[in-house]
Amino acid sequence: MLISGNEAVALAAQRAGVALGTGYPGTPSTEILERFSELGGRAQWAPNEKVAFEVAIGVAYASARAVVTMKHVGLNVAADPLFTAAYTGVSGALVVVSADDPGMASSQNEQDNRRYAVAAGVPMLEPADSQEAYDFTLQAIEISERWGLPVMLRMTTRVCHSKSVVHPERTCAPPPPPSYTRDIAARVMIPSNARPAHRRLRAKLAQIAEWNETSGPNRVIPGSNSLGIIADGVAFQHAREAAPEASFLQLGMTHPLPVETIRKFANSVERCVVIEEGDPYLADTIRAAGISVESKPEMFRFGELNVDRVRRILAGDTTPEPAPPPGKAPELCNGCPYRTVYRALRNLDCIVAGDIGCYSLGALPPFEALETLVCMGAAIGVGLGLRHVLPPEEARRVVSVIGDSTFVHSGITGLVEMVYNPPSTGHVVIILDNSTTAMTGFQEHPATGRTLDHQPTGKLIIEDLCRALGVADTHVIDPTRDPEAFEKLLGDSLASGRLAVIIARRSCLLVTGRLRELERCQ
Amino acid sequence: MMDNRVTNIVIAGLGGQGVIRASDIAADAAFRSGFDVKKSEIHGMSQRGGFVTSDVRFGRQVSSPMVPRGEADYLVVLAPDQLEAVRGSLRPGGVLILPDGLNGEPLPNKKTLNVALLGILSTHLPIPEANWVEAIRSSLPEKFHEANLHAFQLGRRQATVHT
Numbered sequence: 179m180l181i182s183g184n185e186a187v188a189l190a191a192q193r194a195g196v197a198l199g200t201g202y203p204g205t206p207s208t209e210i211l212e213r214f215s216e217l218g219g220r221a222q223w224a225p226n227e228k229v230a231f232e233v234a235i236g237v238a239y240a241s242a243r244a245v246v247t248m249k250h251v252g253l254n255v256a257a258d259p260l261f262t263a264a265y266t267g268v269s270g271a272l273v274v275v276s277a278d279d280p281g282m283a284s285s286q287n288e289q290d291n292r293r294y295a296v297a298a299g300v301p302m303l304e305p306a307d308s309q310e311a312y313d314f315t316l317q318a319i320e321i322s323e324r325w326g327l328p329v330m331l332r333m334t335t336r337v338c339h340s341k342s343v344v345h346p347e348r349t350c351a352p353p354p355p356p357s358y359t360r361d362i363a364a365r366v367m368i369p370s371n372a373r374p375a376h377r378r379l380r381a382k383l384a385q386i387a388e389w390n391e392t393s394g395p396n397r398v399i400p401g402s403n404s405l406g407i408i409a410d411g412v413a414f415q416h417a418r419e420a421a422p423e424a425s426f427l428q429l430g431m432t433h434p435l436p437v438e439t440i441r442k443f444a445n446s447v448e449r450c451v452v453i454e455e456g457d458p459y460l461a462d463t464i465r466a467a468g469i470s471v472e473s474k475p476e477m478f479r480f481g482e483l484n485v486d487r488v489r490r491i492l493a494g495d496t497t498p499e500p501a502p503p504p505g506k507a508p509e510l511c512n513g514c515p516y517r518t519v520y521r522a523l524r525n526l527d528c529i530v531a532g533d534i535g536c537y538s539l540g541a542l543p544p545f546e547a548l549e550t551l552v553c554m555g556a557a558i559g560v561g562l563g564l565r566h567v568l569p570p571e572e573a574r575r576v577v578s579v580i581g582d583s584t585f586v587h588s589g590i591t592g593l594v595e596m597v598y599n600p601p602s603t604g605h606v607v608i609i610l611d612n613s614t615t616a617m618t619g620f621q622e623h624p625a626t627g628r629t630l631d632h633q634p635t636g637k638l639i640i641e642d643l644c645r646a647l648g649v650a651d652t653h654v655i656d657p658t659r660d661p662e663a664f665e666k667l668l669g670d671s672l673a674s675g676r677l678a679v680i681i682a683r684r685s686c687l688l689v690t691g692r693l694r695e696l697e698r699c700q
Numbered sequence: 701m702m703d704n705r706v707t708n709i710v711i712a713g714l715g716g717q718g719v720i721r722a723s724d725i726a727a728d729a730a731f732r733s734g735f736d737v738k739k740s741e742i743h744g745m746s747q748r749g750g751f752v753t754s755d756v757r758f759g760r761q762v763s764s765p766m767v768p769r770g771e772a773d774y775l776v777v778l779a780p781d782q783l784e785a786v787r788g789s790l791r792p793g794g795v796l797i798l799p800d801g802l803n804g805e806p807l808p809n810k811k812t813l814n815v816a817l818l819g820i821l822s823t824h825l826p827i828p829e830a831n832w833v834e835a836i837r838s839s840l841p842e843k844f845h846e847a848n849l850h851a852f853q854l855g856r857r858q859a860t861v862h863t
Contacts, residue, residue, distance in 0.1 A: 340765035505751020505785035
């Protein structure tokens with residue numbers, strides 16, 4: 179079959195009897211859970227990655243198999259449970275898929291999450307194509323169960339979204355029925371339990387490192403003695419094409435590293451070059467072990483690698499790389515309800531703290547009306563900070579703008595902060611509610627009242643929540659029905675000096691048809 | 701044909717034109733013909749009308765999923781005004797396929813332009829017509845089969861008439 183890396187992970191999860199797949203949508207990870215659901219797996223969107231990870235821990239404490247998916251920055255949100263789940267360990271399997279985005283096709287940074295595997299102390303596998311995405315998902319489950327540890331499956335955009343041929347031959351033993359065994363010393367991380375837990379974790383990692391030397395998913399492809407290449411992930415594919423004559427050590431498990439295997443390989447060739455995307459994680463670690471290898475020049479830390487860039491690395495070519503002329507930039511759709519909102523923000527000369535979603539496009543022409551974007555939920559906190567210190571006449575122009583899915587993800591605590599520490603000039607938060615997670619491809623979320631597979635469920639009522647948190651001035655308005663009324667409401671709210679939430683509610687044009695169909699079916 | 705050479709195709713256009721659908725069909729048609737296939741593109745902002753490209757590569761064995769710059773054998777561009785952004789992917793002597801390759805032959809459904817251009821592309825490739833037809837059928841809901849198969853044949857006909 180010809181399938182994407184994401185589809186391959188889903189297929190492996192389904193075949194392995196994964197009891198629950200959970201996560202939060204984020205490019206390039208989103209299709210894993212959608213496909214898992216289509217294949218009959220139980221898949222759920224969580225409000226955010228931290229909650230998803232915690233649910234997955236519970237599944238794995240009950241001896242079942244869990245997969246939790248997220249984009250690279252999602253793991254920042256889930257980092258808190260990740261680090262301590264490494265201490266507690268799991269009884270079943272817990273595989274965390276981290277989908278990194280080198281080159282930032284659709285992300286706010288290009289952080290290299292291989293560092294997380296090291297920092298948290300969890301094993302990490304890195305597939306290079308869809309076949310390995312399938313095989314390594316099964317292997318991650320086996321490793322997780324064998325050592326009772328969460329395992330990171332680290333993918334990147336070109337592994338997640340590229341399609342390649344998969345022969346789904348590998349299988350793994352079926353999971354035992356879920357069961358619960360009380361183990362307070364292992365799972366209650368008070369200091370007296372956590373101290374021995376940390377030692378247990380390090381002992382497990384030492385065992386896994388030894389296993390990785392002899393049985394890990396790494397392979398040597400013999401070639402010329404004059405050039406040896408050590409590579410991981412999709413960088414391996416680019417390097418194979420750039421230097422087909424070279425000897426290769428492809429690393430499938432990149433934490434803990436098989437240091438002696440690497441040493442032996444490096445000693446077998448005259449020149450040994452590490453080809454990796456992003457940070458020089460492999461090169462630095464290998465050199466720290468006293469093995470002499472070449473790393474890439476600093477300019478190749480930025481952006482994706484490809485065959486051309488690997489050729490340059492091997493040739494030591496650091497001349498400037500030609501940039502192709504840009505194609506048409508994306509923009510807010512014609513008829514997008516957010517266009518009215520941005521026009522009003524421009525007209526009122528607002529200082530806009532923004533957030534992550536389609537509406538981030540409000541930063542580009544013709545609006546250029548969104549002035550900050552940091553991370554999910556930051557609009558509210560950043561807006562409050564600006565309000566706290568700017569002179570009153572400027573502070574009164576500050577507005578926070580956040581989408582519906584983003585608000586549920588991590589805007590709620592920002593609103594609590596607003597009520598608890600209100601700026602003296604008040605504040606205005608606009609929740610752009612288009613009834614979907616539009617940016618990532620129209621996923622459901624708690625405030626749509628539908629599950630991942632579009633079935634009705636409990637619905638979060640955003641305006642009720644805002645009022646319950648203590649924002650009395652909570653308004654719901656369709657910004658397109660009467661743009662002037664919207665602008666007046668915004669102007670009045672700014673002038674009031676009070677705390678206000680304006681929910682600009684109008685469903686995304688691209689989902690309106692589908693929404694009607696769903697409502698008819700219900 | 702099963703030598704070591706890899707055939708490189710780049711398809712480009714704007715979000716909503718069916719660039720990714722077209723590359724899925726081409727990749728599937730090559731896969732059905734027994735080739736190793738890789739296909740890659742960037743998702744994300746493409747829904748919002750921005751520039752999109754997708755790479756399809758097939759041969760005996762394909763490593764990187766991305767067509768190296770200047771090595772595309774075929775460049776299919778659905779939005780001619782985006783040609784400059786992607787022209788550099790074509791190798792010297794490579795084949796450029798644009799909507800004007802349809803020679804003004806009217807498409808009954810504008811949304812099938814992607815498949816019509818695949819019709820032109822298909823005449824250059826060692827992939828049996830039946831595999832294209834199967835790939836089109838399996839990638840689209842049944843109600844769109846007729847219009848797209850019509851567009852595919854229209855593209856094939858134009859390419860044969862004018863070359």
